[in-house]
Amino acid sequence: MSQLPPIQAVAFDLDGIMFNTEHVFFLSGDALLQRRGKKMTPDILRGMMGRRAHEGFEHLTQFLDKPEDPLELWEESQEIFRSLLDQHLKPMEGLFELLDFLEELDIPKGVATSSPRPYLESLLSRFDIIHRFPISLTAEDVTHGKPHPEIYLTAAEKMGVSPKNMLVLEDSETGTRSGVAAGAYVVSIPHEFSNYGDFSSAKFVAERLTDERILSLLAENRG
Incomplete structure (x- = not known):
């Protein structure tokens, strides 16, 4: 060395x-997608990981059946995320x-x-x-x-x-x-x-x- x-x-x-937090984010993202009849997958998570929120959720919208505002998705995800932190962080x-x-x-x-x-x-x-x-x-x-x-x-x-x-x-x-x-x-x-x-x-x-x-x-x- x-x-x-x-x-x-x-x-x-x-x-x-x-x-x-990536574990907690996976749980919250999966819950978010389940509300829309979807599941979190490695491809979705890989495209979101390491990026700023608006960029990550722009990527996530590609996997939805209908267009949604990335900012609104992020805000909804944050509510779920915060509810899981005490138990999982x-x-x-x-x-x-x-x-x-x-x-x-x-x-x-x-x-x-x-x-x-x-x-x-x-x-x-x-x-x-x-x-x-x-x-x-x-x-x-x-x-x-x-x-x-x-x-x-x-x-x-x-x-x-x-x-x-x-x-x-x-x-x-x-x-x-x-x-x-x-x-x-x-x-x-x-x-x-x-x-x-x-x-x-x-x-x-x-x-x-x-x-x-x-x-x-x-x-x-x-x-």
């Missing part, structure tokens, strides 16, 4: 990396351990998500970690959503590092492509709702946030 550029900052995706395995490790190493960290800011803040507040992310970028902060590299280029700029010195942690193909296009060091951590994606452009694929390769990368390449 000594040949690799030192990792000087870490950018976290939110959904599916920090919290199991959990942090992803190793999240708090990795945050502690980064703070021990004094490596800056931030969140770069396609989700809206109120949603980001509500999730971080639930687990009392909003103060641990002084840098955060949301759907409102960019002109182009993932897989465009804008959000990760901006994250690197805000954390004062070159993209090549920033580790990006992503769970989706869309997010992985965004980080790679920005020139970042991308590690993909897919889960049951995203593991059908193409992660060949990532540096490697891990099973959890505390994968030994991630921890070694951070410890050995601290510059």
Whole structure:
């Protein structure tokens, strides 16, 4: 690992990396579609995952029998989603351990998500970690959503590092492509709702946030 550029900052995706919200989103999306005589499928979810809300729900409308307003669909989905959070929401395995490790190493960290800011803040507040992310970028902060590299280029700029010195942690193909296009060091951590994606452009694929390769990368390449 000594040949690799030192990792000087870490950018976290939110959904599916920090919290199991993709699981909750699958449940809420399925409930939304069942109201219309449909079911959530991998193809529908794949086209929505990692994208900003209006882009994701524009994709979903293609699978309906009649046209519907993507914004209204999103609002209906959010009502269902919120009703499921208390029962189903959990942090992803190793999240708090990795945050502690980064703070021990004094490596800056931030969140770069396609989700809206109120949603980001509500999730971080639930687990009392909003103060641990002084840098955060949301759907409102960019002109182009993932897989465009804008959000990760901006994250690197805000954390004062070159993209090549920033580790990006992503769970989706869309997010992985965004980080790679920005020139970042991308590690993909897919889960049951995203593991059908193409992660060949990532540096490697891990099973959890505390994968030994991630921890070694951070410890050995601290510059």
